[in-house]
Amino acid sequence: MPDPIIIRLPDIGDYRDVAIAEVLIAPGSTVVRDAPILVIETDKASMEVPSLFAGVVGEVIVRVGDRVSQGSPIASLRAADAFAEEASPPPPARDPEPRGKEIRCGLVVLGGGPGGYSAAFRAADLGLDVVLVERHERLGGVCLNVGCIPSKALLHMAGLIDEAKVASAHGLVFGAPRIDLPAVRRWKDGIVGTLTGGLTGMARARKVRVVRGTGRLAGPHALAVEGEDGATTVRFERCIVAAGSRPARLPFLPDDPRVVNSTGALALAAVPNRMLVIGGGIVGLEMATVYSSFGATVDVVEVADHLMPGADRDLVEVWRAANRDRFHRVMLGTRATSAEARPDGIWLHFEGADAPPASERYDLVLAAAGRTANGDRLDAERADLAVGRGGTIAVDRQMRTSVPHIFAIGDVAGAPMLAHKAVHEGHVAAEAAAGHAAAFDAIAIPSVAYTRPEIAWVGLTEASAAAEGRRVSVSRFPWTASGRALASDAAQGATKLLFDEATGRVVGGGIVGAHAGELIAEVALAIEMGADAPDLGRTIHPHPTLSETVGLSAEVEDGICTDLPPARRPRAGAGHRESQGARTAIA
Numbered sequence: 221m222p223d224p225i226i227i228r229l230p231d232i233g234d235y236r237d238v239a240i241a242e243v244l245i246a247p248g249s250t251v252v253r254d255a256p257i258l259v260i261e262t263d264k265a266s267m268e269v270p271s272l273f274a275g276v277v278g279e280v281i282v283r284v285g286d287r288v289s290q291g292s293p294i295a296s297l298r299a300a301d302a303f304a305e306e307a308s309p310p311p312p313a314r315d316p317e318p319r320g321k322e323i324r325c326g327l328v329v330l331g332g333g334p335g336g337y338s339a340a341f342r343a344a345d346l347g348l349d350v351v352l353v354e355r356h357e358r359l360g361g362v363c364l365n366v367g368c369i370p371s372k373a374l375l376h377m378a379g380l381i382d383e384a385k386v387a388s389a390h391g392l393v394f395g396a397p398r399i400d401l402p403a404v405r406r407w408k409d410g411i412v413g414t415l416t417g418g419l420t421g422m423a424r425a426r427k428v429r430v431v432r433g434t435g436r437l438a439g440p441h442a443l444a445v446e447g448e449d450g451a452t453t454v455r456f457e458r459c460i461v462a463a464g465s466r467p468a469r470l471p472f473l474p475d476d477p478r479v480v481n482s483t484g485a486l487a488l489a490a491v492p493n494r495m496l497v498i499g500g501g502i503v504g505l506e507m508a509t510v511y512s513s514f515g516a517t518v519d520v521v522e523v524a525d526h527l528m529p530g531a532d533r534d535l536v537e538v539w540r541a542a543n544r545d546r547f548h549r550v551m552l553g554t555r556a557t558s559a560e561a562r563p564d565g566i567w568l569h570f571e572g573a574d575a576p577p578a579s580e581r582y583d584l585v586l587a588a589a590g591r592t593a594n595g596d597r598l599d600a601e602r603a604d605l606a607v608g609r610g611g612t613i614a615v616d617r618q619m620r621t622s623v624p625h626i627f628a629i630g631d632v633a634g635a636p637m638l639a640h641k642a643v644h645e646g647h648v649a650a651e652a653a654a655g656h657a658a659a660f661d662a663i664a665i666p667s668v669a670y671t672r673p674e675i676a677w678v679g680l681t682e683a684s685a686a687a688e689g690r691r692v693s694v695s696r697f698p699w700t701a702s703g704r705a706l707a708s709d710a711a712q713g714a715t716k717l718l719f720d721e722a723t724g725r726v727v728g729g730g731i732v733g734a735h736a737g738e739l740i741a742e743v744a745l746a747i748e749m750g751a752d753a754p755d756l757g758r759t760i761h762p763h764p765t766l767s768e769t770v771g772l773s774a775e776v777e778d779g780i781c782t783d784l785p786p787a788r789r790p791r792a793g794a795g796h797r798e799s800q801g802a803r804t805a806i807a
């Protein structure tokens with residue numbers, strides 16, 4: 221049985237050393253998540269304090285009248301997981317007769333992607349006996365094998381081609397690039413091999429047993445794995461489902477080698493003359509960037525009336541202006557409705573705002589219209605595990621599913637489908653499975669499009685703030701005023717920050733420009749730490765750097781930026797806050 225959890229006083233804003241007015245729990249009482257356990261008395265009001273965990277109360281550590289601050293221990297709790305398993309042990313009849321080999325473990329992790337291997341390694345570090353089941357020879361999942369890493373390798377190559385072209389305009393003239401595709405592929409595959417090989421070594425070092433094969437749930441405590449070496453039944457106490465996602469299929473597209481998904485595009489078999497990218501999201505635009513830099517004439521079609529859903533529109537406009545000559549056509553508010561494979565190419569018909577009048581011929585079509593979670597392929601019903609529409613598995617803050625000893629993380633647990641979210645969820649699930657009081661409580665998860673220029677955003681955007689009715693003020697620093705951006709030929713960029721009108725804290729940020737994906741991390745930290753504009757603006761950023769634009773954007777919010785023209789209309793009584801024109805307030 222796992223050690224009891226100590227419930228501590230959570231973040232209660234700026235209050236410290238407050239008195240307990242009421243204790244709402246007693247030893248032996250059952251607590252559900254978010255139920256009040258205490259009432260505390262601040263100088264302004266009394267406030268109920270909820271439990272972040274579910275379970276049975278052991279010892280109550282505090283009494284009425286005690287004074288507490290954030291982090292003070294309140295009570296010990298036996299987690300719902302242990303509680304639920306004890307209350308209703310799994311009916312043995314439902315777990316199948318073993319097929320083939322049988323192995324037992326404390327924790328099985330299904331799927332060896334970034335979520336799965338991170339969970340497995342964390343759990344092993346915490347002392348659990350872990351089995352990791354993966355159907356592919358190489359660990360690393362989509363991200364390392366056919367996602368984040370190979371795409372960034374190709375984008376790096378594309379960037380070198382683009383940089384050389386730009387340099388020619390400034391007096392440093394290179395000849396036209398000679399692209400040796402097999403060598404480019406070898407380089408990309410070598411990076412993937414290095415990373416995935418490293419994972420196998422790290423699994424071995426942690427004594428994580430890796431079972432190769434396709435796993436399906438066979439009961440609440442059993443996983444049936446079919447692999448090249450035959451069948452294995454893995455009997456487990458706890459399970460973390462990290463089965464990821466697959467590219468969404470567009471049913472009208474023919475089965476033809478000239479029609480590919482992101483995996484096919486990353487294989488870079490050849491550079492086509494004419495290419496269509498269906499889907500103007502991050503994956504589609506990254507691949508469109510690679511192929512256009514390598515010399516293809518690329519069209520993009522997107523059913524929404526804007527590219528890169530989720531990013532602020534004004535940032536996307538900066539990207540569009542910078543990419544005006546990169547693409548042949550960007551069709552917005554338009555859908556590809558039918559396709560026909562003919563000897564001379566794939567012929568596509570379009571409908572919508574920007575649809576061409578007749579069908580168009582392409583040498584390569586990339587379907588990048590989203591991804592579907594793999595929860596529908598696991599025989600989840602055999603463990604009574606609820607799977608939602610689109611194959612996603614709903615979880616609580618500890619990543620527990622409808623079956624408390626089964627967790628789900630990463631893409632299979634739903635949007636945003638990003639590797640860094642999968643990793644953090646994996647750590648939480650592993651810690652919770654080991655009996656720790658872990659919960660996924662990130663305020664914001666950054667997103668990055670590694671296009672040229674990059675676009676990155678975190679927390680609220682102007683659109684999401686407006687949709688939520690949040691009053692925010694928005695400050696913007698244009699990169700035309702950044703010495704480093706100008707000196708790097710990267711002046712097409714902007715850094716914007718969103719501040720909560722009531723608290724002054726940073727609640728969102730977006731950056732378009734070179735290395736935006738690196739720069740956004742500071743904004744993510746600012747959000748998590750509850751920083752405000754003076755915190756960011758008075759943090760000394762090195763000069764000349766692009767990171768300065770984050771500090772300068774915060775100075776714009778405060779009206780103290782000396783790298784932009786002075787205020788035209790200071791607002792009476794508002795101090796310096798309304799001063800620099802690049803700041804707007806929205807509700």
Ligand SMILES: Cc1cc2nc3c(=O)[nH]c(=O)nc-3n(C[C@H](O)[C@H](O)[C@H](O)COP(=O)(O)OP(=O)(O)OC[C@H]3O[C@@H](n4cnc5c(N)ncnc54)[C@H](O)[C@@H]3O)c2cc1C
Pocket residue numbers: 330331332333334335336353354355356359360361362363364366367368369371433434435436462463464465482483503594597598629630631632637638639640641642
């Ligand atoms: C082209 C592309 C580029 C991307 N770029 C980025 C990026 O730059 N940054 C970013 O954050 N994200 C990026 N992503 C998304 C990122 O790859 C995913 O969010 C991430 O891989 C999800 O991790 P995961 O562990 O949840 O699942 P996955 O990586 O999908 O791993 C799941 C694993 O489970 C295995 N599996 C599934 N079912 C079974 C089964 N029944 N039995 C055994 N094994 C099974 C699979 O083989 C796979 O190895 C990109 C995706 C694509 C397609």
